[in-house]
Amino acid sequence: MTDKIKVLLVDDHAILRAGLKALLDTYDDIEVIGEAENGEEAIRQARELKPDVIVMDVMMPGMNGLTALRYILEENPDARVLMLTQYGNKEYVLPLLEAGAAGYVLKQAADTDFIKGIRAVYEGNSYLYPPIAKLVLEALMEGEDAADPERRLTPREREILILIARGYTNNEIAKMLYISPKTVDVHRTRMMNKLNLHNVAEIVRYAVRRRLVDPWED
Amino acid sequence: MTDKIKVLLVDDHAILRAGLKALLDTYDDIEVIGEAENGEEAIRQARELKPDVIVMDVMMPGMNGLTALRYILEENPDARVLMLTQYGNKEYVLPLLEAGAAGYVLKQAADTDFIKGIRAVYEGNSYLYPPIAKLVLEALMEGEDAADPERRLTPREREILILIARGYTNNEIAKMLYISPKTVDVHRTRMMNKLNLHNVAEIVRYAVRRRLVDPWED
DNA sequence: CCACAAATAAGGCGATAACCTTATTTGAAA
DNA sequence: TTTCAAATAAGGTTATCGCCTTATTTGTGG
Incomplete structure (x- = not known):
C-alpha cells in the first residue's frame, strides 16, 4: 500500500457523513479528504480535491446525485463514483449505472460491503451490492426484447416523472437540472403520452405504485 | 466519569449504524452496546441490554419508531429515547414528543448536536435540535386548544380532496356534485390551507398516506 | 457514414390551478 | 334567538399545466 484511497463523501445528512468518516478512519488504507452536502458542492470538491473515489447519495436537496454524476464524469471521465443510497428500485439504479456510476451500495448493506465497494471501485472494477446485481441482470434479461417500447421511458423522462410526483413545477425542475423549462415540458409530455397519463394526480399515483x-x- | 453512556442504535440502515458506532467510539464517555434494525428488535434489545440512551429512527420497515417508542416506555417508563430522523414536520415530531421521546435530532444536524443530544438525554434533560424546538413552540402557540381544529376537514372538503386525488378537475367535480366550480375552488383552497398543501402532487401523496x-x- | 434514439429548445394555445377577496344561505347548537 | 360552522357562489390575477408543432445537437450502433 503506497498511499491511502482518497474519498469524497456526498450526502445531505451531516450526521451520516460524520459517521461514515469515523468508520472509514478506522481503516488505514482509506482516508476521507472532503465532504459535500449537495450536487453543486460535490462537483466543486471533485474538481478541487481530485478524490480517488466519490461516495454519493442519490436524493439530495438542490442538485441530485444523477445530475451531479453526469457533470462530474463530463469534467473527468475517469472519476470513480460509488452510489450509496436507500433506494434499490431498478428505476433508480439503471439510469445511474447507464450514466457511468462505478458502483452501487444500499444503505441497509453491511459496512463490510461498503468497504468492499470502495476498494473495488478504487481498483477500477465495478461493485454492485448483490441484490442490486441480481436486479440489474433481471432487468437486462427481460428489458432487452419486450417491455413495450411505447411505455419504456428514457432516463431523463423517468427523472422528471419523479420530480413532478414530488411536487416540483416545470420551472423548478428546469433550474434543478440546468435545462430550459421548455425541455422539461417536452420530456413531461412525452412521458405522459408513453404512460397514458393525463394530469399530475395520475402521475403521482403511478409513481407511488x-x-x-x-x-x-x- | 464513573461509567460510559450505554447506547442502543436503532435504524434500518446497517451502514448508518456502523458509521454512528464508529463515530461514538471516538468519544470516551459513550459506548454502543447494541444495535437493532426495526422496532421489534429494538424492544427486545432495550429489555435485555438496559441501555442508558436509545437512539432511534422513525421510519423503519416493520414496526416503526413511534410504535416501538410506546412499547419501550410502557415496559420501562424511565427509558431515555433520542429520535434521530430525516423528517422535521410537526406531523412527525409532535406525536413522538407526546409519546415521551426525550430528544429529537435531524440527520442533517452536525455531529456535535447529536453528541449534545445523547449527553443531555442521558442526564435526564430533553434535547431538541434548535429548528425542531422552534417548530414545537410554534405548534404550541397556535394549536393550544385541542385536536387541531385547523386541520380538521369538513365532509365536503374531504370529499373534494378525494376527487382531486383521483385526478378530476374543478369543473368535473362541480358537475359531479351539482355545484359551481367556484364553490369547488373554495373548498379546495380551504382544504389546502388547513393541511398546508400547495399543489396537486402534495394533495395526492397526502391522500395516499x-x-x-x-x-x-x- | 448514416441512421436512430435521446436530449436539447422555442413558439404558441386554451384550460386549469392556486391564491385573493367578499358575500349569502342554511342548519344546528348554545 | 342568536351565534357559528359549513356550504354555497362570484369576482379577479398570475402561474402552471397539457398539448401542439418544429428544429438542432449529441452520442451510439450498424
Whole structure:
C-alpha cells in the first residue's frame, strides 16, 4: 500500500457523513479528504480535491446525485463514483449505472460491503451490492426484447416523472437540472403520452405504485 | 466519569449504524452496546441490554419508531429515547414528543448536536435540535386548544380532496356534485390551507398516506 | 457514414390551478 | 334567538399545466 484511497463523501445528512468518516478512519488504507452536502458542492470538491473515489447519495436537496454524476464524469471521465443510497428500485439504479456510476451500495448493506465497494471501485472494477446485481441482470434479461417500447421511458423522462410526483413545477425542475423549462415540458409530455397519463394526480399515483416516490417523504 | 453512556442504535440502515458506532467510539464517555434494525428488535434489545440512551429512527420497515417508542416506555417508563430522523414536520415530531421521546435530532444536524443530544438525554434533560424546538413552540402557540381544529376537514372538503386525488378537475367535480366550480375552488383552497398543501402532487401523496385513495385504483 | 434514439429548445394555445377577496344561505347548537 | 360552522357562489390575477408543432445537437450502433 503506497498511499491511502482518497474519498469524497456526498450526502445531505451531516450526521451520516460524520459517521461514515469515523468508520472509514478506522481503516488505514482509506482516508476521507472532503465532504459535500449537495450536487453543486460535490462537483466543486471533485474538481478541487481530485478524490480517488466519490461516495454519493442519490436524493439530495438542490442538485441530485444523477445530475451531479453526469457533470462530474463530463469534467473527468475517469472519476470513480460509488452510489450509496436507500433506494434499490431498478428505476433508480439503471439510469445511474447507464450514466457511468462505478458502483452501487444500499444503505441497509453491511459496512463490510461498503468497504468492499470502495476498494473495488478504487481498483477500477465495478461493485454492485448483490441484490442490486441480481436486479440489474433481471432487468437486462427481460428489458432487452419486450417491455413495450411505447411505455419504456428514457432516463431523463423517468427523472422528471419523479420530480413532478414530488411536487416540483416545470420551472423548478428546469433550474434543478440546468435545462430550459421548455425541455422539461417536452420530456413531461412525452412521458405522459408513453404512460397514458393525463394530469399530475395520475402521475403521482403511478409513481407511488411503481415505488418511484415515497408518499411519506418531504 | 464513573461509567460510559450505554447506547442502543436503532435504524434500518446497517451502514448508518456502523458509521454512528464508529463515530461514538471516538468519544470516551459513550459506548454502543447494541444495535437493532426495526422496532421489534429494538424492544427486545432495550429489555435485555438496559441501555442508558436509545437512539432511534422513525421510519423503519416493520414496526416503526413511534410504535416501538410506546412499547419501550410502557415496559420501562424511565427509558431515555433520542429520535434521530430525516423528517422535521410537526406531523412527525409532535406525536413522538407526546409519546415521551426525550430528544429529537435531524440527520442533517452536525455531529456535535447529536453528541449534545445523547449527553443531555442521558442526564435526564430533553434535547431538541434548535429548528425542531422552534417548530414545537410554534405548534404550541397556535394549536393550544385541542385536536387541531385547523386541520380538521369538513365532509365536503374531504370529499373534494378525494376527487382531486383521483385526478378530476374543478369543473368535473362541480358537475359531479351539482355545484359551481367556484364553490369547488373554495373548498379546495380551504382544504389546502388547513393541511398546508400547495399543489396537486402534495394533495395526492397526502391522500395516499391517509388511505383516502388507493394508488392502484382506476 | 448514416441512421436512430435521446436530449436539447422555442413558439404558441386554451384550460386549469392556486391564491385573493367578499358575500349569502342554511342548519344546528348554545 | 342568536351565534357559528359549513356550504354555497362570484369576482379577479398570475402561474402552471397539457398539448401542439418544429428544429438542432449529441452520442451510439450498424
